[in-house]
Amino acid sequence: MFTAGAESLIKQAREIQDEDLQKFYTRVSKLLHGKDFGNETVDSLQRLYLIVSATKYSRALPEDVLQLLQDLLCSSKTAEQFQALSCAILRETFPCDLRNLSDEEGNSKTISHVAEVTLAQGSNQDKVSSVAHRVLKCLEARQPEDQINLVSRKLVDWLRYASIQQGVQLSSGGFFTSPRTRQPSPITEVDGAVAADFFTVLSLGQSYTEDQWMNMHAFSMIRKWLLCYSTDGSGNGDTDDKSEVDGSVMSMVSATSTSSRLLPPKERLREKAFEYCHRLIEQSDRKALKKSDAELQKACLIEAVTVMDIICREDPSFVYRAFACVKALYGRLSGDLAFSRALLPIAQFYLNHSETAAVDSEAVYRQLFTRIPSELFQEPMLAFEFTQFCRVNVKVLRESVGIFKHSFPNLFKPLAWNSPALISEYVELLPSLIGPDTAIEILHSLLDLPCLTAALDIQLRSASSQPSERVPLDPSVKVSSSMEAFRHPYYRGMFLYILRDEAGTGDTIDRLSVLHEVLADMADSPRIVQCAQTTPILLQVFFNEAAQFADEKLINQLVLVILERSSLLYDIPNYKREVQRVFSSQLLVLCKLHPSLIVEQCKELMEFSGTTGNIQSKENFYTHVVWAIGEYLSVSYDKRCTVEQITAFFETLEAVLFEITQVRLSASIPTYSPRVITMLLTTLSKLASRSQDLIPRVSLFLSKMRSFARSPAVSSWYSEEDIEEIHTRASELINLLKLPSVAQFVLAPSTEGTSPRWHRDTNTSLPLAMRAISKVLQRDSSFSPG
Amino acid sequence: MVHGFLIHTLCPVSAGSSSVCRVLYTRFFCSETLVPLPAGLDAGAERLLQKEQMMVVARQVKSACTLSREAAGKPPPESCLPPLDEVVAVQEADCGVFRLGAGEPFQVEKTVLWLGVLSLGFSLVCEPHENLLLAEGTLRTLARHCLEHLHLLGPPGTDVLLKVDRTEVLLDRLLPHGQLLFANHRFIHSLEKEIAACMAK
Numbered sequence: 005m006f007t008a009g010a011e012s013l014i015k016q017a018r019e020i021q022d023e024d025l026q027k028f029y030t031r032v033s034k035l036l037h038g039k040d041f042g043n044e045t046v047d048s049l050q051r052l053y054l055i056v057s058a059t060k061y062s063r064a065l066p067e068d069v070l071q072l073l074q075d076l077l078c079s080s081k082t083a084e085q086f087q088a089l090s091c092a093i094l095r096e097t098f099p100c101d102l103r104n105l106s107d108e109e110g111n112s113k114t115i116s117h118v119a120e121v122t123l124a125q126g127s128n129q130d131k132v133s134s135v136a137h138r139v140l141k142c143l144e145a146r147q148p149e150d151q152i153n154l155v156s157r158k159l160v161d162w163l164r165y166a167s168i169q170q171g172v173q174l175s176s177g178g179f180f181t182s183p184r185t186r187q188p189s190p191i192t193e194v195d196g197a198v199a200a201d202f203f204t205v206l207s208l209g210q211s212y213t214e215d216q217w218m219n220m221h222a223f224s225m226i227r228k229w230l231l232c233y234s235t236d237g238s239g240n241g242d243t244d245d246k247s248e249v250d251g252s253v254m255s256m257v258s259a260t261s262t263s264s265r266l267l268p269p270k271e272r273l274r275e276k277a278f279e280y281c282h283r284l285i286e287q288s289d290r291k292a293l294k295k296s297d298a299e300l301q302k303a304c305l306i307e308a309v310t311v312m313d314i315i316c317r318e319d320p321s322f323v324y325r326a327f328a329c330v331k332a333l334y335g336r337l338s339g340d341l342a343f344s345r346a347l348l349p350i351a352q353f354y355l356n357h358s359e360t361a362a363v364d365s366e367a368v369y370r371q372l373f374t375r376i377p378s379e380l381f382q383e384p385m386l387a388f389e390f391t392q393f394c395r396v397n398v399k400v401l402r403e404s405v406g407i408f409k410h411s412f413p414n415l416f417k418p419l420a421w422n423s424p425a426l427i428s429e430y431v432e433l434l435p436s437l438i439g440p441d442t443a444i445e446i447l448h449s450l451l452d453l454p455c456l457t458a459a460l461d462i463q464l465r466s467a468s469s470q471p472s473e474r475v476p477l478d479p480s481v482k483v484s485s486s487m488e489a490f491r492h493p494y495y496r497g498m499f500l501y502i503l504r505d506e507a508g509t510g511d512t513i514d515r516l517s518v519l520h521e522v523l524a525d526m527a528d529s530p531r532i533v534q535c536a537q538t539t540p541i542l543l544q545v546f547f548n549e550a551a552q553f554a555d556e557k558l559i560n561q562l563v564l565v566i567l568e569r570s571s572l573l574y575d576i577p578n579y580k581r582e583v584q585r586v587f588s589s590q591l592l593v594l595c596k597l598h599p600s601l602i603v604e605q606c607k608e609l610m611e612f613s614g615t616t617g618n619i620q621s622k623e624n625f626y627t628h629v630v631w632a633i634g635e636y637l638s639v640s641y642d643k644r645c646t647v648e649q650i651t652a653f654f655e656t657l658e659a660v661l662f663e664i665t666q667v668r669l670s671a672s673i674p675t676y677s678p679r680v681i682t683m684l685l686t687t688l689s690k691l692a693s694r695s696q697d698l699i700p701r702v703s704l705f706l707s708k709m710r711s712f713a714r715s716p717a718v719s720s721w722y723s724e725e726d727i728e729e730i731h732t733r734a735s736e737l738i739n740l741l742k743l744p745s746v747a748q749f750v751l752a753p754s755t756e757g758t759s760p761r762w763h764r765d766t767n768t769s770l771p772l773a774m775r776a777i778s779k780v781l782q783r784d785s786s787f788s789p790g
Numbered sequence: 791m792v793h794g795f796l797i798h799t800l801c802p803v804s805a806g807s808s809s810v811c812r813v814l815y816t817r818f819f820c821s822e823t824l825v826p827l828p829a830g831l832d833a834g835a836e837r838l839l840q841k842e843q844m845m846v847v848a849r850q851v852k853s854a855c856t857l858s859r860e861a862a863g864k865p866p867p868e869s870c871l872p873p874l875d876e877v878v879a880v881q882e883a884d885c886g887v888f889r890l891g892a893g894e895p896f897q898v899e900k901t902v903l904w905l906g907v908l909s910l911g912f913s914l915v916c917e918p919h920e921n922l923l924l925a926e927g928t929l930r931t932l933a934r935h936c937l938e939h940l941h942l943l944g945p946p947g948t949d950v951l952l953k954v955d956r957t958e959v960l961l962d963r964l965l966p967h968g969q970l971l972f973a974n975h976r977f978i979h980s981l982e983k984e985i986a987a988c989m990a991k
Contacts, residue, residue, distance in 0.1 A: 006799050006812065006909065007946035014812070014951065050952045057816075057954075060841035062834035084988055088958035096837075120967065123820040194974065205972040211980065224971045227921075228791055296927075296975045303924040304972060310921070345923055384858075385922055388887045424857040425888050531861040 017051075017058035025055070029066050036072040041086060049089040056096040065097050077118065080111045091117040095124040112142055152233050156269040159222045159229065164276040166219040168199050170209035191216075194292040194301065204280060206287045206297070206304060226277055227307065230314050233270070274315050278322060281308035281315075285333055302346060309333070309349040316357055326353070327361045334368060344376055345386055348393050355397055355405075366407075373411040374505050377418055381460065384425065387418035391429045398436040410507040412437050416449060420456040421531070423538040434542060435549040443550050444561055448512040450542050451583065452502065454574050455519060457535040458526045459502045462490045489522040520574045527576045536579040540586050547590040551597060559598045563605055566591055567612050570625050580622070588628040595632045599641035602633060606649055609633060614656040616663050619676050627683050630657065634687030638694050638752055650695045657688055658705065665712050678726040682733045685709060686751075689737045693747040703741055709734040739781055746780065749773060792925070792968040793900060794818045794915040795961065797936065797950060798848040800855050801867055801909040811852045814910075814950045815957055816844045819968025846895045847902055850888070851913050855906040858886050867908040876937040880930050883907045887922065905933050910942060924970050931978065935960050939989055959988045 020028075032052055035045045056063050065073075076082050076090040115138055122135045140151055143158055169188040191199040191207045199207055205220050212220075267275065285308050288301040312326045334350050337343040351372050354365040372390075380386050394401065394408075394415065401408040415437070419430050438446055449456075465487065466474055477483070477492045489495040498519045501509070513519070526532055550562065566587045573580050595601060602609060612618060613633060618626045633653060639645050661684045664676065685706065692698040712718060713731040722730075740747045750773075797815040818840055859866075864884075873879040884906040892899050896915075903925050904913040912933045916925055936942065939956045940949040949956075963981045964971070973981065 006814070006950075009946065010814075010948045010951055011812070013948050046955070050954060053954045054951055060838050060845075062837050083991065084959065085955045085991060088955045088962070092954055092958050116962075116967075124818065205977075206974060208974060208976050210976070212977065217977075220972060220977060221969070224969055225791075294975050296978070299923070299927055300972065300974050303921055303927065306923055307921050307972070310919075384886050385926060388889075389922060392889070422858075422861070424861075425854060425886055428891070429889065530863065534857060534861055 013054070014058050017054045020055060026066075028052070028055075029069055033066070033069050033072060036069070036076065041083070046085065046089070049086070049093065053089060053093050053096065056093055062097060065093075070094075070097070077121065078114055080114050084113070087113070087117055091120055094121045115139055115142065153269040155229070156233070156273045159226065160269070160273050160276045162215060162218040162222040163226070163280050164202060166203040166215045167213055168203050168207070169213075171211040171213040171216065193287060193290055194294075194297045195290040196293060197290070201283055204283055204287060206284060206301065208297075223280065223307075226280075227311050227314065230274070230277065230311065230318070271319075274319060274322075277311060278315050278325070281312050282329055284308040285329055289336065302343065305333070305343070305346045306349050309346070309353055313349065313353045313356060316353075320357075320360055323357050323360050327357065327363055330354075331363065338367075338371055341375070341379060344380055345389065347372060347376065348389050352393065352397070355400060369405050369407055373407050373414060377411075377414040378503075378505055381417040381421045382464065384422060387422060387426065388429075391418060391426055391433065395429055395433045398433060402436055407506075409437070409439065409442065411505070412442065412446060413449060413507055414505045416453060416456060417460060419538075420453050420535055421460055423457075423535045427538045427541065430542065431545055434545050438546060438549045440553065440555070440558060442507060443546075443554070443558060444565060445507050445511045447543075447546060447550075447562070447565055448569070450539060450546060451569050451573065452512075452516070453539045453542070454532050454536045454576055454579065455523060456502055457532045458486065458523045458529070458574075459490075459499055461526065461529070461531065462486055462499075463503065466490055483522065486523050486525050495519070495522055516572055520572070524575060527574065533576060536574075536576040537582075539579070540582040543583065543586045543590075547586070547593065551593055554594075554597070556598050556600070559594050560601055560604055563591065563594055563601055564608060566594075567605075567608055567629075570622055571618070581624075584622050584625040588625045591625075591628055591632060595636055599636040600644075602636040603642040603645050603649065606637075606653070610653060610656050613653075614660060616660055619660070619664065619680055623676050623680060627680055630680075630683050630687050633657075634683075634690040637691065640752070647695050650691050651698065654688060654691045654695070654698055654701075657684055657691075658701070660684065661688070661705070665709070678722055678730055681709075681730055685730075685733055685737060689741060689747070690751040692741065693744065693751045696744050699741050699744060699747075703738055706734045706738045706741075710738075736781070740777075743780060746773070746777060750777065792819055792914050792916050792920075792965060792970060793896070794844065794847075794968075795932070795965065796844055796848060796911075796913050796915075797957075798851070798911050798913070799909060800852050800906055800911045811845075811848050813844055813848050815954070816841070817957075817961060819965075843895045847890070847913060847915060848911070850890075851902065851904040851906075851911050854886055854888055855884055855904065855911060858884050859906070870908065872908070872943060876934045876943060879907050879937060879943060880905070880934045883930075883933070885926065889918070903929055905929050907933060907937065907942075912936065921970065924972065928965060928970050932960060932964050935964070935982075935985065939985075956989060959985060 028048075028051075032048050035041075035048055038045075056065070073090040073094055076086055077094065082090075115135070119135050119139065122131050125131065136151070140154060144154060168191045170191055171188070189210075191203055191209045193199055194206050194208060203216055203219055205223050207216075209216070284304045288305050288308075290301075292298040292301055309330060312322070312330065316322045316326050330350060330353050334347075337346055337350075347368075351368050354363070354368050357363075358365040376386070376390055415433075419426050474491065476496075477488060479493050481488075481492065483489045483492050483495070490499055495518070498513055498515060501513050502519070547562075550558070554562065570584055570587055573583055609629065613626070613629055636642075637645060637650060637653060661681070665681065688702050688705065692702040710731055713727050713734065719727060740750060795815075795817045796813060799812040799814065862884075873882060885904070886906075887901060887903045890896060890900045890902060899918045901916045901918055901920060901922070902913055903916060903922065904911055912929060914925055914929050916922075936950075936957065939960065940953060941947055942950060963985050971977070
């Protein structure tokens with residue numbers, strides 16, 4: 005579709021030399037001076053456009069070319085093609101010194117182009133005003149009244165009083181057509197019936213009159229107009245009221261109340277716009293003969309409800325009338341999924357006004373939060389609009405709509421399906437969904453978001469498969485694919501849990517690992533990989549929010565979930581690593597918030613840190629856990645910390661370290677980094693400094709480690725720097741532990757270490773301690789390495 | 791109201807050049823009140839800003855479309871057979887929407903609606919609470935006409951770059967001054983007749 009040829013054309017346009025450019029300008033100038041505009045002129049102007057638009061830096065056209073182009077633009081005799089070209093070129097060369105184009109004579113087409121160029125010139129208020137003035141003069145020659153009221157009046161005429169006869173066709177009839185058959189026939193509805201009431205955008209005719217075109221244009225812009233000008237200085241409309249002297253087309257049908265004629269223009273516009281929307285809603289019940297008209301009906305519904313919403317916000321007296329209409333509409337549409345997009349403005353309307361009208365809105369929200377996300381998650385537009393609705397209204401939804409808070413399993417479905425498009429919406433939406441009672445379940449749901457994607461995919465494929473392929477399988481059959489598992493009774497419950505609509509049936513399921521295994525054949529599907537890439541971001545958002553309000557109980561629960569799920573994840577490439585990375589950093593945050601959790605969860609932590617297999621599968625996370633133990637397992641953080649606990653941890657970690665540093669003759673290259681070793685050494689030393697009976701044991705171990713580091717087998721495992729690092733660390737720790745009180749100070753500083761006293765008091769300050777330690781270490785540096 | 795319309799490439803251009811996202815046509819409808827740029831900037835700065843903003847949109851649409859096609863498991867467009875006609879091409883096109891927050895890159899929040907037809911993208915930059923159903927319909931109609939009148943489906947040409955008057959005429963009728971139109975099939979028919987008459991000249 006786009007080729008090297010076009011590519012080189014752009015390049016030429018950008019890199020054209022000055023000399024060639026001037027020659028070209030001269031040629032254009034000459035052509036435009038001539039009377040006849042032929043193909044060569046068109047061609048030149050097209051190339052001129054490409055030259056000015058291809059670069060992002062503006063080019064200054066010579067003065068005479070600019071003048072000629074402006075002449076071309078403003079003359080009503082110019083062909084449309086040339087007007088379009090000159091308009092396009094002038095737009096691209098802004099800023100240029102446009103003469104006052106609005107003074108020129110011209111027809112509406114010219115003024116339209118002039119307006120375009122003026123608006124493109126940037127926000128020069130005077131020029132814009134004068135063009136606007138010119139435009140409005142076209143609408144009505146006399147100009148004494150306020151411009152806004154003028155437009156409002158005109159809009160009323162066009163919306164409500166357009167004719168309902170078809171326009172006379174330009175080329176009407178042939179030789180045999182008698183004048184009688186050229187009678188204008190009435191406008192019809194979209195289903196072919198004769199128009200029942202005033203003209204709207206859903207009225208069909210062979211050709212349209214001018215005011216019918218204006219009707220269509222007026223409705224197209226009414227929403228924006230109402231938003232901009234409805235409440236703007238509404239005081240000045242009623243005095244010089246010309247609205248009674250309308251002279252506009254009389255309405256054929258549907259008598260309007262005379263009292264409405266006495267309303268100021270803005271209020272009258274509101275009234276007429278309301279009637280228009282009412283009619284559109286009725287008209288959309290008809291079955292359109294053409295598919296494009298059926299789509300238009302839906303768009304009209306959305307617009308009509310939205311405009312009614314705006315009108316009701318401006319003037320609450322409309323609410324009762326509006327509700328009668330909207331409620332009936334909801335009743336008509338609620339069962340039909342094809343009209344789901346119209347449900348969103350209806351729900352917004354209920355959200356905004358149901359309190360005023362004391363109308364029960366439970367059913368609407370139930371439909372919205374249960375059916376739409378679970379059955380239509382794969383529609384990109386609807387998913388986006390639904391998410392927008394949730395995001396924009398989240399405060400109100402959280403406070404007054406009961407079902408919202410517990411619908412998050414459903415709310416995650418559009419995200420799971422289409423993560424790249426919706427991730428930024430959910431990053432904003434997620435924090436408002438998290439509360440103390442839902443946090444744990446949300447965490448589990450987020451961790452299994454890729455599983456949800458897989459399950460949704462299987463569900464869709466299953467729904468579109470042959471009925472014979474949907475029959476439940478016999479329990480004794482062994483499944484060979486995730487599709488089969490979906491039909492198998494053993495796995496069915498798990499799928500149903502993942503695909504659930506509402507929260508509250510349990511934070512997670514027992515046999516999650518089984519589910520992960522059976523979904524393994526889908527782990528490299530692009531959609532699931534995309535979801536897996538966005539999940540860590542959401543986890544980060546989750547923890548940031550949870551940290552704001554979590555109490556001790558919740559923090560403990562979160563840590564347990566972290567420990568448990570660090571190995572219980574859907575096996576997608578990189579997914580485990582990224583999630584564990586989030587876990588590592590968040591574990592430290594949680595420890596900082598509530599250091600006692602180490603003591604409170606000591607059993608689980610001991611089990612975790614004692615399992616050597618954890619080092620291989622999640623080394624980074626393991627290292628962080630060990631660090632946290634070393635840092636926070638002390639009496640200064642929790643009075644309940646006992647010597648037995650410290651000793652128990654010590655022994656567990658010692659055993660692990662012993663195991664991983666076994667130098668076996670047939671040793672294979674270890675799969676863990678030296679950082680694990682140094683971290684374990686440091687943590688053991690920290691624990692020992694708190695329970696000084698352990699110092700001899702750890703010192704012994706440390707000296708063993710020094711010999712370990714120097715052994716020939718190890719030198720083939722690690723690089724020289726790493727070995728040196730291990731050795732240095734072991735030496736430092738040994739030396740440090742020779743002075744237990746200093747060791748305690750360095751390895752387990754009390755929490756007051758952050759207070760200023762530590763730095764100002766000359767007896768306790770850190771610089772003093774540092775000096776003491778460095779002297780100690782220097783003194784012992786003559787100690788020969790083992 | 792629509793803030794802008796653009797046509798741009800989606801895939802790496804075959805025949806050697808890098809996978810730069812090439813913007814082929816942009817049109818602003820200038821519906822936002824621009825905050826005056828800091829004083830002391832060159833007069834062409836506003837235009838430069840607009841061009842850069844459209845580049846950002848085009849790049850984002852390109853990645854959104856690529857990800858969407860990947861997720862749906864569609865083969866790359868180069869390996870596909872060309873579609874039979876414009877109507878089919880637009881029906882089978884990938885479609886999507888995303889939001890641009892304030893400052894990224896426009897001053898206020900915008901919604902971008904895109905259509906990916908083989909290796910060309912058509913995008914509308916809309917206001918946040920636009921009638922997306924109408925915008926989608928309009929975008930599809932616009933894309934269909936662009937494909938037809940700029941000969942984008944046949945052997946590769948340079949019409950999209952040079953025949954800007956045609957694009958202007960299309961936009962002038964179907965999206966006048968950025969206004970989305972609630973046009974039923976009869977209105978569209980009249981507009982299409984006018985378009986055909988203009989193109990024939």
